Amino acid sequence: MEQPNALIIEMQNGNETAFSKIYSLYSEAIHGIIYSIVLDNDVAEEVLQDVFVKVWNNSKSYNIKKGRFFTWLLNIARNAAIDNTRSKASKNAKKNLSTSNFVDILSGSDNLNQTTNAIGIKKFVDALKPTCIKIIDLLFFKGFTQVDAAKTLEIPLGTLKTRNRNCIQDLRTMVLG
Amino acid sequence: MTTEELIASGKLELYVTGSLTPEEIPEVEDAIATSSEVRKEIEHIEITLLNLAEAVAPPLPAMVWTYILNSIRNVRSIGDSKSGTNWSAITGWAAAILCIGGIFWMLQQNNSLEDELQVTNTENIDLEDKLQLSQGELAETNDILDVVRSKDYKTILLPGNQAVAPDAFAKVYYNSKDKIAYIDATGLPTPPSGKEYQVWSLIMDPLTPTSVGLLSKVSDNAKKVYKFENIPDPEAFGITLEPEGGSESPTLSQLYTLGAVAP
Numbered sequence: 001m002e003q004p005n006a007l008i009i010e011m012q013n014g015n016e017t018a019f020s021k022i023y024s025l026y027s028e029a030i031h032g033i034i035y036s037i038v039l040d041n042d043v044a045e046e047v048l049q050d051v052f053v054k055v056w057n058n059s060k061s062y063n064i065k066k067g068r069f070f071t072w073l074l075n076i077a078r079n080a081a082i083d084n085t086r087s088k089a090s091k092n093a094k095k096n097l098s099t100s101n102f103v104d105i106l107s108g109s110d111n112l113n114q115t116t117n118a119i120g121i122k123k124f125v126d127a128l129k130p131t132c133i134k135i136i137d138l139l140f141f142k143g144f145t146q147v148d149a150a151k152t153l154e155i156p157l158g159t160l161k162t163r164n165r166n167c168i169q170d171l172r173t174m175v176l177g
Numbered sequence: 178m179t180t181e182e183l184i185a186s187g188k189l190e191l192y193v194t195g196s197l198t199p200e201e202i203p204e205v206e207d208a209i210a211t212s213s214e215v216r217k218e219i220e221h222i223e224i225t226l227l228n229l230a231e232a233v234a235p236p237l238p239a240m241v242w243t244y245i246l247n248s249i250r251n252v253r254s255i256g257d258s259k260s261g262t263n264w265s266a267i268t269g270w271a272a273a274i275l276c277i278g279g280i281f282w283m284l285q286q287n288n289s290l291e292d293e294l295q296v297t298n299t300e301n302i303d304l305e306d307k308l309q310l311s312q313g314e315l316a317e318t319n320d321i322l323d324v325v326r327s328k329d330y331k332t333i334l335l336p337g338n339q340a341v342a343p344d345a346f347a348k349v350y351y352n353s354k355d356k357i358a359y360i361d362a363t364g365l366p367t368p369p370s371g372k373e374y375q376v377w378s379l380i381m382d383p384l385t386p387t388s389v390g391l392l393s394k395v396s397d398n399a400k401k402v403y404k405f406e407n408i409p410d411p412e413a414f415g416i417t418l419e420p421e422g423g424s425e426s427p428t429l430s431q432l433y434t435l436g437a438v439a440p
Contacts, residue, residue: 002220016246023242029227032234041235048237049244056249066206070223071195102233125232140194140226141233149196161187168190172225 005064012059019056026070027052030077036102036141037081047084051077078143101137103128125171132167139164178204180212189215193222314400321402324350324359335414335436342366347434349414356408360416362392362401365433368418375419376403377427378411381437386415386427413437 004025010018030051035044054076062072106125125133134153138144144152150160183189183205191197192205208215324330330350337345346364351357360376368374374392379385389405417424418431 016249019249020242020246023245026227027242028234028237029230031237032230032232035235036230036233044235045238045241049241049248052245053248056245067195067202068193068219068223070227071193075195102229105233125229136229139191139196140229143195146191146196146198161191163187165185165187165190168222168225171229172221 003064003069008059008062008064008069011056012062019059022055023052026073029070030073032102033074033077033141034081036100036105036137037078038085039100039105043084043088044081047077047080051080054080074140075143078141082143101133102141103133103137128167128170131163132170135160135164136167136171180208180214183208183215184218189218190222193219193226318400321359321400327352329354330359331439333414333436333438335416335434337364337434338432341431342433345433347414347416347436349436351408351411351414351438353410356406356410358389358405358408358414360389360392360403360405360414362403362416365392365401365416371421372418373421373423374416374433375423375427376405377415377417378408379413379415381412387411388423388425389414391419391423392416411438 004022007018007021007025011022027048031044031048034047034051035041038044038047051073055073062069103125128136131153135149138149138152139146146157146160150157153160155163178186188197188201188205192202197205205215209219325332329352331353333349333351335347335349337343342365345366348361348364350359350361362374365374376389376392377386378389379387387409389408390403392401392403413436415427415435416433417427417429418433419428
């Protein structure tokens with residue numbers, strides 16, 4: 001996906017319409033990231049609101065020349081969601097970062113996004129190797145650094161990189177055809 | 178590292194997920210800037226991950242966007258009022274200070290007004306006293322005027338005794354019916370201390386003086402008009418200077434004025 005730089009600049013200049021278009025482009029994916037961490041519908045919606053309010057208020061801290069806008073959004077969303085689960089960890093011990101991943105969510109179909117794409121991904125993901133699931137979950141959904149992910153999975157850094165690439169490649173052929 | 182090597186290295190995927198170390202980022206960004214192949218690759222990775230994340234997302238209610246819109250508008254207005262001057266607060270405080278100042282000023286004004294009122298009241302009482310005095314004097318003067326105008330009163334001039342006081346004189350207004358006499362002592366000199374004038378009614382043949390009374394406090398009585406009653410039918414009036422308290426019989430050497438009552 002080509003990054004909508006013109007929209008991003010307009011949003012940075014305080015244009016609400018541009019902001020609403022950016023919301024339509026990214027909100028669902030960001031919602032998925034947040035939900036995979038907080039694992040609660042209402043909480044995920046709350047965190048999503050906070051994230052986009054933060055995006056609006058701090059939009060100027062994003063620099064088009066430095067990094068992808070999607071990556072910038074990912075960082076804000078994952079941090080907000082993790083902060084939220086940490087602050088609620090003592091209240092609800094059952095919800096734990098390490099016990100659920102995106103595949104568990106896709107398998108529990110009641111909450112699923114009803115787009116054809118999602119159904120396609122679900123089929124593919126069901127066939128994903130467990131290592132791929134772990135790697136994508138840690139790096140993409142949970143925001144681990146490569147070093148931390150390699151340590152957690154007890155594999156060398158180089159292996160992590162190539163495996164991650166291969167896993168995403170597999171996913172990509174499925175999604176993009 | 179060539180473009181192909183970079184793409185194959187798996188760094189681009191880590192770049193998109195934000196998992197690269199800060200040291201590795203410039204290499205990728207340089208490649209993005211120079212190679213459209215790398216840009217395309219990055220975009221493909223991103224759309225794949227975006228789709229995966231969307232697939233995981235539960236349905237997103239439209240209300241969420243409404244909440245976001247409401248809160249960014251609130252945040253903006255609160256931010257404006259914080260960054261700008263808070264005129265409503267300043268106005269409020271200014272009004273409060275003015276109000277307190279005004280109350281103190283009014284209290285002070287009230288105090289000074291009360292003081293002034295007290296002074297004015299005192300002055301009024303003073304003026305009322307003076308008015309009463311004036312009215313009393315006026316009534317007195319009117320009484321005298323009535324006497325002077327009355328047909329019942331005879332005016333008797335008592336000229337000065339050439340031997341004792343050639344310039345002195347006195348006037349007597351005498352009502353023979355009611356036996357009342359008013360003595361006007363304006364023409365008499367102020368008596369020396371320890372002395373006062375005594376008025377006598379006289380029968381000439383034989384010479385029988387009867388004391389009518391003393392012209393006490395001549396200097397205090399502004400009009401110097403004295404009223405005497407129960408005066409026996411006299412033929413003449415005389416005024417002598419006597420020691421304070423008066424005498425039994427007139428000291429003729431100190432006879433100041435003398436005048437006969439016209440028949």
